[in-house]
Each structure stands twice: as C-alpha cells, then as structure tokens.
Amino acid sequence: MSRSQFVSVLAAEDAKFSKGSPFVDILFQTEGYAGSAVTLELMYRHMAVNDPRLAQRIGSHLAYCESRPSTHAVRNRAKSAVELAIPVVNSFLGPVDVACYAGGTGLFASMLLPHLNPRRAAEVHIRLFDMDPCAVLAAQRRIRREGLENVTTNWTNLLSDRAFNTDSGYLRNRFVFAECLGMFDYLPDGLTQSDIKSGRALPAYGHALQKLFSTIRSGGMLVVGNFAPAHPDQAYMELGNWPLILRNEEEMERLVHEFGVLLPYRGDTVAFERVEGAEDTQILMLLSKGY
Numbered sequence: 001m002s003r004s005q006f007v008s009v010l011a012a013e014d015a016k017f018s019k020g021s022p023f024v025d026i027l028f029q030t031e032g033y034a035g036s037a038v039t040l041e042l043m044y045r046h047m048a049v050n051d052p053r054l055a056q057r058i059g060s061h062l063a064y065c066e067s068r069p070s071t072h073a074v075r076n077r078a079k080s081a082v083e084l085a086i087p088v089v090n091s092f093l094g095p096v097d098v099a100c101y102a103g104g105t106g107l108f109a110s111m112l113l114p115h116l117n118p119r120r121a122a123e124v125h126i127r128l129f130d131m132d133p134c135a136v137l138a139a140q141r142r143i144r145r146e147g148l149e150n151v152t153t154n155w156t157n158l159l160s161d162r163a164f165n166t167d168s169g170y171l172r173n174r175f176v177f178a179e180c181l182g183m184f185d186y187l188p189d190g191l192t193q194s195d196i197k198s199g200r201a202l203p204a205y206g207h208a209l210q211k212l213f214s215t216i217r218s219g220g221m222l223v224v225g226n227f228a229p230a231h232p233d234q235a236y237m238e239l240g241n242w243p244l245i246l247r248n249e250e251e252m253e254r255l256v257h258e259f260g261v262l263l264p265y266r267g268d269t270v271a272f273e274r275v276e277g278a279e280d281t282q283i284l285m286l287l288s289k290g291y
C-alpha cells in the first residue's frame with residue numbers, strides 16, 4: 001500500500017484526523033504549524049489541558065495522541081540529549097556555554113540543570129535559539145517559573161547569518177555542547193530548482209549543519225535529531241499537518257559528505273545513533289564527537 005493510500009485509509013477510519021476536526025484546528029493549526037509551542041507543551045505535559053471545557057471537547061483526541069509512539073519519541077529524544085550532555089559538560093572546567101538550537105519551549109534546559117551538581121550548574125550558561133516568538137515566550141515563562149538562572153533566549157532564525165552574530169560576537173567555537181532536535185526534519189537537503197528560479201534560495205540542511213558545527217568548541221559535541229523513514233506514525237503526523245523529511249543514517253551521512261560539511265577540528269568524528277526509547281519511530285541522532 002502506498003503512503004497516500006495508507007493516509008486515506010487512516011483518515012477514513014479515524015474521524016479524529018479528518019480536516020476541520022476540532023483537534024486539528026485547535027492544536028495543530030493555532031500557530032500555523034504542528035511543531036508549535038502549543039503542541040510541544042501538550043506533549044511534555046502528557047497531553048493534559050487545564051481548561052475542563054476544552055478537555056471535554058478534545059479529550060479523546062488528546063488520549064489518542066498520548067498513545068502515539070511519536071509523542072513518546074519527542075519526549076524521549078530530549079531525555080537522550082540530556083544524558084549525552086551531562087558527561088560532556090562535566091568534562092570541561094570552569095564556565096561553559098551550551099546551546100539549544102531550535103530549543104522550543106526550553107524543556108532541555110530545565111531537564112539538564114538538575115542533573116548537574118549545583119556548583120557546576122552555576123557555571124553553565126544555556127542559550128536557547130528559536131524563531132517562533134510563542135516558543136520563546138513559553139521558554140521565558142518556564143525560566144521564570146522554575147527559577148532557571150543562566151538560561152537566556154534568542155528569538156532568531158537559524159537559517160540567517162545574523163543568528164550567529166550576537167551581542168557577544170560571532171558564536172564560533174563557543175559551545176561545549178549543542179543540541180538541535182526537531183528542526184532538521186523540516187529542512188530540505190538543498191536548494192530545489194524552483195527555489196533557484198524564484199530567487200527563494202534559502203540555505204538548507206547542509207548549510208545549517210555547517211553553521212551549527214562551527215559553533216562547537218574542541219572536545220565538544222553537537223547532537224542533531226531527525227525522524228527516520230517508515231516509522232508507524234508517519235501518516236498520523238502528516239494528517240496533523242506535520243510533514244517531515246525522514247532520513248536514515250546513510251542519508252544523513254551522504255548529506256554531510258555531499259555538502260562538504262567541515263568538522264571544526266581534526267580528529268572529530270560523525271556518528272549516527274538510534275535513540276534508545278524512541279519507540280519504533282526510530283529517531284536518529286547525529287552525533288559529532290570531537291576530541
């Protein structure tokens with residue numbers, strides 16, 4: 001069965017995901033796209049809403065979403081990034097910077113800091129970068145609510161050079177650890193013919209990867225996440241207006257080579273790992289380890 005046939009079968013069988021259903025309208029389209037701050041916060045709160053009237057209206061949809069592997073996978077990839085960050089952050093001495101690229105509502109910062117001993121945590125400056133003002137506002141609320149010191153937000157588009165030219169100078173060699181989860185699945189491999197013809201030539205996957213790598217300090221690590229092909233929630237996510245570009249290890253490796261992505265230091269390596277606990281959505285992590 002082709003993917004489009006499968007999508008239409010699922011849509012026919014599951015009215016929750018038909019176009020115009022309250023769930024799709026309220027949750028997936030409020031802010032124009034499915035990975036929005038609203039959807040993320042719901043996932044991180046295990047799909048719970050405070051408003052009882054809204055809960056009554058969309059309760060069964062929330063329960064359905066909560067049961068989906070992709071919801072668990074989004075939460076689990078954040079946990080995996082934290083587990084990868086702890087030893088790296090602890091292996092450096094003195095004050096260090098950590099980046100959450102496309103950091104959304106700031107969950108990574110709030111998960112990482114309690115895992116560090118308080119003296120170390122006080123030396124870690126976490127910088128969150130996101131282009132969605134709603135996500136940045138949600139992250140700022142989280143920072144205030146949880147009293148997260150040394151966590152700052154940058155409202156910026158990571159596809160522009162300006163994102164890396166901050167008040168404290170260009171971000172080259174700045175971070176001991178950086179994670180970017182849930183952004184690369186939206187970026188096309190390169191420029192399409194129609195992009196070039198229409199002059200809408202946005203830098204995509206390879207360019208963004210190169211920029212992110214350039215900000216990593218020697219001995220640091222960059223972690224990039226991407227959903228892998230043929231996961232069981234592909235149709236469900238597409239119906240929810242969440243069309244991702246799925247990539248496997250070979251595909252990601254090919255892109256690194258094809259774009260000539262330069263690793264910052266001699267001896268750095270790129271490895272691809274499937275995330276533990278990502279259910280069968282097979283989220284891929286691209287790891288750069290530099291020593």
Ligand SMILES: C[S@@+](CC[C@H](N)C(=O)[O-])C[C@H]1O[C@@H](n2cnc3c(N)ncnc32)[C@H](O)[C@@H]1O
Binds near residue numbers: 131157181
């Ligand atoms: C699916 S969410 C993931 C958020 C967070 N990494 C997490 O896993 O909870 C994707 C985030 O990427 C941000 N984003 C997408 N493209 C971006 C870009 N070009 N520059 C900055 N942020 C971007 C979105 O605004 C959104 O908050």
